[in-house]
Amino acid sequence: MKECRICKTPIVPFMSFDKMPIANGFLRPDQFDKEYFFEMAVGHCSACQMVQLIDQPDRELMFHGNYAFFSSTSKNMAVHFKEFADLVIGAHLAPKDPFVVELGSNDGIMMQFFKDKGIRHLGVEPSANVAEAARAKGINTVCGFFDEELAEKIAAENGQADAILAANVMCHIPYLHSVVAGFRRLLKPGGVIMFEDPYLGDIVESTLYDQIYDEHVFLFSAASVGYLFERHGLELVDVMPQTTHGGSMRYVLAHKGAKRVSAAVAAQRAKEEELGLHLPATYEAFHRNIQRSRDELVRLLTDLKKQGKRVVGYAATSKSTTINNYCGITSDLVEYISDTTPVKQGRYSPGTHIPVKPYADFRARYPDYALLYAYNHAAEVMAKESEFMEAGGKWIVYVPKVKIL
Ligand code: SAH
Ligand code: TMP
Numbered sequence: 001m002k003e004c005r006i007c008k009t010p011i012v013p014f015m016s017f018d019k020m021p022i023a024n025g026f027l028r029p030d031q032f033d034k035e036y037f038f039e040m041a042v043g044h045c046s047a048c049q050m051v052q053l054i055d056q057p058d059r060e061l062m063f064h065g066n067y068a069f070f071s072s073t074s075k076n077m078a079v080h081f082k083e084f085a086d087l088v089i090g091a092h093l094a095p096k097d098p099f100v101v102e103l104g105s106n107d108g109i110m111m112q113f114f115k116d117k118g119i120r121h122l123g124v125e126p127s128a129n130v131a132e133a134a135r136a137k138g139i140n141t142v143c144g145f146f147d148e149e150l151a152e153k154i155a156a157e158n159g160q161a162d163a164i165l166a167a168n169v170m171c172h173i174p175y176l177h178s179v180v181a182g183f184r185r186l187l188k189p190g191g192v193i194m195f196e197d198p199y200l201g202d203i204v205e206s207t208l209y210d211q212i213y214d215e216h217v218f219l220f221s222a223a224s225v226g227y228l229f230e231r232h233g234l235e236l237v238d239v240m241p242q243t244t245h246g247g248s249m250r251y252v253l254a255h256k257g258a259k260r261v262s263a264a265v266a267a268q269r270a271k272e273e274e275l276g277l278h279l280p281a282t283y284e285a286f287h288r289n290i291q292r293s294r295d296e297l298v299r300l301l302t303d304l305k306k307q308g309k310r311v312v313g314y315a316a317t318s319k320s321t322t323i324n325n326y327c328g329i330t331s332d333l334v335e336y337i338s339d340t341t342p343v344k345q346g347r348y349s350p351g352t353h354i355p356v357k358p359y360a361d362f363r364a365r366y367p368d369y370a371l372l373y374a375y376n377h378a379a380e381v382m383a384k385e386s387e388f389m390e391a392g393g394k395w396i397v398y399v400p401k402v403k404i405l
C-alpha cells in the first residue's frame with residue numbers, strides 16, 4: 001500500500017481513472033506509438049486530510065523545455081495576478097529594498113507587476129521555454145525546481161524574502177516537505193507566504209474532476225495545508241477563496257506566532273467539516289458523481305453525433321485531458337479542439353488524439369456546438385464569442401452539471 005506523502009499513513013485510493021497520458025503532452029502522429037501512460041488513482045489520507053494521486057509521473061516528463069502551458073494566454077488571469085501583486089505590494093513588503101520570490105512563475109504573468117514597479121524579484125521556473133519567455137520580458141528568473149537546496153542558495157545570494165508567492169504550482173509538487181523547509185529558511189521573520197490552488201471543497205461540491213490530472217498531485221484544503229506547514233514551524237494565518245479555475249483557495253502563512261490568525265481560518269475549517277471532507281463517504285459520493293457526469297456527457301455527445309451535429313472543443317486545456325481520456329472522447333465525437341496557443345496547434349490531444357487547430361479555424365466555420373473545456377475562462381470566452389452565439393452556436397458545459405447553454 002502507498003503511504004501519504006505528507007504524514008506517511010497508508011492510503012487506499014477511492015477511485016481510479018485507469019490509464020492517463022501526460023495532460024500537457026500535445027503530440028505529433030509520429031509520437032503516438034510511444035506515448036507515455038500511467039494509472040491515475042486518487043486517495044484521501046484520513047490522518048492529515050491530504051487528497052493525492054497514488055502515483056505521479058516523474059517531474060521531467062511534465063516540466064521541460066517544451067512545456068505547452070503559457071500563463072499569459074488568458075487576459076483575465078493577468079488581471080487576477082495584477083490584483084494579487086497589488087495586494088502583496090500594498091500590505092506585505094518592507095519599506096526598504098523588499099524582495100519577492102515566486103515559484104512556478106511561468107512566462108512572468110505575475111512577476112511582471114513587481115518588475116514594472118522596480119521591486120527586487122526572482123521567479124523560479126523549471127520549464128526552460130516559459131522561463132525564457134519571462135526573461136525576454138526582463139523578469140529575473142532562475143530555471144530550476146524549487147526545493148530546500150535551491151531556497152538555501154536563493155537566500156544566500158539575495159537575502160531572505162518579504163513574500164514568497166505561488167499560484168497553481170504548490171499542488172504540482174510531490175516533495176512538499178523539502179519545499180516548505182525551504183520556505184522556512186528563505187522567509188524573513190515577519191514575511192508572508194501566499195499561494196493559491198484549486199480548492200478541494202469546490203472540486204468535490206461542483207464535481208470538478210478534471211482538476212485531477214498528472215500535474216495535480218495534491219488537492220488542498222485548509223485542514224491539510226495547516227497540518228503540513230505546522231510541521232515546519234509555519235502557521236496558516238488566513239484563507240481567501242478565489243473564483244479562478246472553477247474555485248480556488250489562497251492560503252496565507254507566516255512563521256508561527258509572527259502574525260495574528262484571522263477568524264477566516266477556523267471558519268473555513270468548520271465549513272470543511274460540514275462538507276465532510278474528512279469522511280470516506282464524501283469521496284465515495286464524489287466518485288459516483290464523477291461517473292454520472294461522464295455518462296451524461298458521453299450520452300449528450302453521442303446523441304448530437306446521431307443528429308449529424310458538428311461539435312468542436314473550445315480550448316485544449318490540461319484539464320481536458322482527463323475529460324477526453326476518462327470519457328473516451330475521440331475525434332469521432334469532437335471534430336477538433338480550437339486553441340490560441342501556437343505550440344499546441346497542429347498537434348494532437350494527449351491519449352485520444354483529437355487534432356488541435358488554430359482559433360481561426362473555429363471562426364472560419366462555426367460548429368453547431370462548442371464543448372467548453374475552458375469553463376474557468378467562461379466570462380472571457382463568452383465576451384468574445386457573441387458572433388458564434390448569434391450564428392446559432394451553442395455551448396456544452398459539464399461543470400457543475402452537463403448541459404447545453
Ligand atoms: N503560476 C502560473 C503557472 C502555473 S503552471 C499560473 O498560475 O498561471 C505550473 C508551473 O509550475 C509550470 O510552469 C511548471 O513548470 C512550474 N513548476 C513545476 N514544478 C515546480 C517546482 N518544483 N518549482 C517551481 N516551479 C515549478
Ligand atoms: P487553463 O484552463 O489551464 O488556464 O488553459 C487555458 C487554455 O485555453 C490554453 O491552452 C489557451 C486556451 N484558451 C483559448 O484557446 N481561448 C481562450 O479564449 C482562452 C481564454 C484560453
Ligand code: ZN
Pocket residue numbers: 004005006007008009045046047048049050
Ligand atoms: Zn497524511
